[in-house]
Amino acid sequence: MEADRSTMEDGTGLAKYAGGSGLRRRRLLTAWLFMVPLLVINVLVILGPSVATIYYSLTEWAGIGPAEFVGLQNYRDLLADGDFWMAMWHNVIWTVLFLTVPIFMGLLGAFLLSQIKRFQMFFRIAYFVPYVVASVVNAALWQNILDPTRGIGSALASIGIPFLDGVSFFGSERLALPSVAFVNIWAWWGFILLLFLTALQSVDHELYEAARMDGAGRWQQFLNVTLPGIRPTFVFVVLWSIINSLLVFDYVYIITRGGPAGASEVVGTLLWKQAFERFEAGYAAAMALSLSFVSGLVVLIFIFLRRRGWEV
Amino acid sequence: MYTEISRRQFLAMGGKVALGAGLAGPLLAGCGGDGGGSGQVTYWSNLEGAGPQDYFKKNIEKPFEKANQGTDLKVTFQPSTEMDRLVRTALQGGEGPDIIMTPGPAYAQEYIDANLFAELDEYSDQYKWDDKLLAWALDLGRYEDKLYSIPYQLQTMLLYYNKTLVQDKGMEPPKSRDELESMAEELQGQGITPFAAGIGDDPAAIEWFPTVFWNHYSGPDALYQALTGEIPFSDPVFVEAIELFNNYVQKGWFGGSREKFFSNGFDALHADLGDGKAAMNIEGSWFLADIDDFFQDSGDDWDWAPLPPLRSGIPAELYELGLGSTLSINARAQDAEGAAAFIDYLVADKKHVAEWMAAVPSLFNAPLPFTESDFPASMDDRVTRQLASLSQATDKGNFGYTAWTFWPSKSDVYIQEEMQKVLTGDITPSEFCSGLDETFTKDRKEGAVPKIIKPGSS
Numbered sequence: 001m002e003a004d005r006s007t008m009e010d011g012t013g014l015a016k017y018a019g020g021s022g023l024r025r026r027r028l029l030t031a032w033l034f035m036v037p038l039l040v041i042n043v044l045v046i047l048g049p050s051v052a053t054i055y056y057s058l059t060e061w062a063g064i065g066p067a068e069f070v071g072l073q074n075y076r077d078l079l080a081d082g083d084f085w086m087a088m089w090h091n092v093i094w095t096v097l098f099l100t101v102p103i104f105m106g107l108l109g110a111f112l113l114s115q116i117k118r119f120q121m122f123f124r125i126a127y128f129v130p131y132v133v134a135s136v137v138n139a140a141l142w143q144n145i146l147d148p149t150r151g152i153g154s155a156l157a158s159i160g161i162p163f164l165d166g167v168s169f170f171g172s173e174r175l176a177l178p179s180v181a182f183v184n185i186w187a188w189w190g191f192i193l194l195l196f197l198t199a200l201q202s203v204d205h206e207l208y209e210a211a212r213m214d215g216a217g218r219w220q221q222f223l224n225v226t227l228p229g230i231r232p233t234f235v236f237v238v239l240w241s242i243i244n245s246l247l248v249f250d251y252v253y254i255i256t257r258g259g260p261a262g263a264s265e266v267v268g269t270l271l272w273k274q275a276f277e278r279f280e281a282g283y284a285a286a287m288a289l290s291l292s293f294v295s296g297l298v299v300l301i302f303i304f305l306r307r308r309g310w311e312v
Numbered sequence: 313m314y315t316e317i318s319r320r321q322f323l324a325m326g327g328k329v330a331l332g333a334g335l336a337g338p339l340l341a342g343c344g345g346d347g348g349g350s351g352q353v354t355y356w357s358n359l360e361g362a363g364p365q366d367y368f369k370k371n372i373e374k375p376f377e378k379a380n381q382g383t384d385l386k387v388t389f390q391p392s393t394e395m396d397r398l399v400r401t402a403l404q405g406g407e408g409p410d411i412i413m414t415p416g417p418a419y420a421q422e423y424i425d426a427n428l429f430a431e432l433d434e435y436s437d438q439y440k441w442d443d444k445l446l447a448w449a450l451d452l453g454r455y456e457d458k459l460y461s462i463p464y465q466l467q468t469m470l471l472y473y474n475k476t477l478v479q480d481k482g483m484e485p486p487k488s489r490d491e492l493e494s495m496a497e498e499l500q501g502q503g504i505t506p507f508a509a510g511i512g513d514d515p516a517a518i519e520w521f522p523t524v525f526w527n528h529y530s531g532p533d534a535l536y537q538a539l540t541g542e543i544p545f546s547d548p549v550f551v552e553a554i555e556l557f558n559n560y561v562q563k564g565w566f567g568g569s570r571e572k573f574f575s576n577g578f579d580a581l582h583a584d585l586g587d588g589k590a591a592m593n594i595e596g597s598w599f600l601a602d603i604d605d606f607f608q609d610s611g612d613d614w615d616w617a618p619l620p621p622l623r624s625g626i627p628a629e630l631y632e633l634g635l636g637s638t639l640s641i642n643a644r645a646q647d648a649e650g651a652a653a654f655i656d657y658l659v660a661d662k663k664h665v666a667e668w669m670a671a672v673p674s675l676f677n678a679p680l681p682f683t684e685s686d687f688p689a690s691m692d693d694r695v696t697r698q699l700a701s702l703s704q705a706t707d708k709g710n711f712g713y714t715a716w717t718f719w720p721s722k723s724d725v726y727i728q729e730e731m732q733k734v735l736t737g738d739i740t741p742s743e744f745c746s747g748l749d750e751t752f753t754k755d756r757k758e759g760a761v762p763k764i765i766k767p768g769s770s
Contacts, residue, residue, distance in 0.1 A: 062422050062426075063400050063404065064400055064403055064404055064422060064423065064426045064428065065422065065425055065426025065427075065428075066426070143512075143577070147575075147580065148568075148569075148571070148572050148575065149568070149572070149580070149584075149589075150580065166568075166569070166572075168569065168571030168572050168574065168575045169575075170512065170574070170575045171512070171570075171571035171572055171573065171574035171575030171576075172571045172574075173736050257515050259511075259515050259574060259732055260571075260574035260575075260732050260735075260736060261732035261733040261735070261736040261738055262732075262733070263736070273729075276396075276397040276400070277516075277725050277728075277729075278722065278725050279422065279721065279722070
């Protein structure tokens with residue numbers, strides 16, 4: 001305190017202090033002023049529409065014209081809507097598929113790639129390319145490959161392997177959902193692989209050496225060294241897979257539009273239909289908020305687990 | 313790295329940002345407005361493909377601007393299946409084109425209720441649309457006795473067939489249900505799909521089939537009664553028509569199998585018809601615009617025939633009436649007069665429209681009282697015959713109703729979505745028709761049913 005007072009009483013020191021404070025204020029002001037455009041954009045494109053969605057979910061609204069306030073009626077209707085629950089069930093199936101197949105493939109692929117030096121970059125690029133290709137292109141590609149009369153099934157049949165001939169992957173109620181998921185997984189797993197590969201490369205090699213000296217086999221090394229080493233990445237991938245699966249829209253919309261007869265309908269495509277085909281935008285808003293609520297719940301569970309000491 | 317900027321620099325930058333924001337207001341406001349004749353008319357067209365779009369720019373847009381000095385026509389091509397969604401989104405944001413295209417009269421009503429369309433009666437008087445356009449079509453654009461939309465892209469459903477293939481098999485296009493069924497069985501037995509069909513690209517296209525089966529099995533009189541509320545859609549005559557269609561699909565007559573019917577895209581099914589893998593195709597008259605493309609590789613010939621009656625008492629030549637779109641003027645259009653002038657040019661100028669219809673079949677069909685002599689000799693005689701046949705049948709009152717023109721939008725969407733469930737066996741034809749009746753009754757009570765013209769009263 002003494003030193004502070006002496007500095008303030010000193011003319012030069014006071015000027016210095018005042019100058020420093022002014023500079024800090026200016027810097028702070030400048031920083032905030034630079035933040036303002038971002039803040040304005042966020043309010044306009046995120047907060048504004050979010051508040052509007054909450055409001056419209058409480059109305060009967062066709063998407064144009066005035067909206068009529070109906071309170072919680074849309075949510076009550078949602079609870080009794082068989083199509084909504086069926087779509088939600090499809091989202092659950094999709095989530096299970098995405099929590100298993102691409103994560104397993106990604107882990108395995110990353111592990112195998114980490115063992116090689118030559119051509120590693122080639123494989124990295126090859127696996128990653130589908131992720132950066134537009135979903136509409138990937139979808140068109142697989143629609144052609146899996147076409148029942150002009151696709152791989154008929155090509156195989158022409159060389160004496162007929163088991164896929166005439167199989168309509170996207171037209172069958174039984175196959176449509178897993179087939180669309182397959183296309184999406186094909187585009188997605190390369191990205192997961194790269195995330196895991198990067199994480200694997202950051203694991204300390206001495207740990208493996210120590211484990212080997214303790215007599216640990218490959219599987220034990222994977223369980224006791226690799227998995228703990230990449231846990232943050234693993235948890236991030238799991239969280240991201242769940243949220244992406246709940247919000248899935250593009251591949252289903254492009255390939256089957258939820259058909260046939262709702263067999264591949266997910267909540268994303270169902271709410272799109274409610275808003276833009278059935279012109280029930282208020283009801284669609286209630287559906288969208290319900291989906292956001294479930295996604296939010298998943299995030300909250302992870303936050304809760306972190307606070308309970310889980311290393312996630 | 314942190315780089316300091318001086319207060320002067322910062323203020324200068326802020327001033328520029330503020331100036332930009334200040335300018336943005338009037339600029340954005342210029343997109344809408346209350347009128348006053350800006351000289352610019354914006355139009356979103358549903359034409360797809362380079363050929364029709366280039367033709368439009370060269371033969372419609374430029375000549376219109378030349379004939380209407382001072383009017384700048386700004387045309388944007390939008391995908392036809394996305395048009396309604398794009399227009400709704402734009403209008404909700406206070407924007408949108410000056411000329412608004414909807415998928416049909418039943419879809420226009422919500423826009424009218426939301427006061428988004430300008431009244432057109434003044435322009436109708438000015439351009440004498442009552443004298444120029446077919447009365448039944450113009451009536452579909454009226455709401456509470458006021459004109460809000462102009463019908464456009466007149467359509468009907470046809471039976472296209474691979475003429476070379478059908479003749480090689482010693483067959484003719486079917487003229488009755490018996491002929492259709494025996495022909496389908498024979499073709500299927502020879503490994504040929506009787507009807508190229510599929511909804512993989514546009515599931516809503518499933519509505520073509522209830523439309524055809526209700527018109528050619530239930531008949532236009534029954535449909536008129538149902539659409540005017542005299543009989544319910546759950547009447548057995550409608551249920552039986554759906555049962556018949558379902559039966560044909562389960563047999564694999566449409567697209568090869570039920571699963572293929574769900575997944576076949578338009579290009580694939582059209583290619584099947586052109587290659588002779590399929591013999592026939594039930595589709596709207598719009599297919600005339602590009603059917604030639606699918607027969608180039610095989611060198612086969614094609615033709616069309618009227619869809620056969622599927623029950624006794626149904627006229628042999630019956631054509632469903634349909635409109636692919638309607639045109640209205642945005643209530644916020646700056647140059648409503650310019651927009652009306654363009655609508656008149658596009659729809660009601662008989663000489664020009666006949667030229668465009670000859671050059672690009674079907675896509676510019678306006679509901680005008682054409683005779684064969686109105687069309688240039690260069691027009692494909694199959695297209696001329698289609699237009700003449702439609703005109704003659706309509707004169708006799710032998711017309712039916714397409715779902716996308718005469719059903720209210722919610723009932724139409726019900727058909728598009730629930731019909732698939734009949735084919736998968738999730739619901740019965742009877743449940744489907746009862747559900748339609750429920751939806752339609754609600755629509756009727758809300759006044760959403762467009763004016764229904766009585767068969768035989770054209």
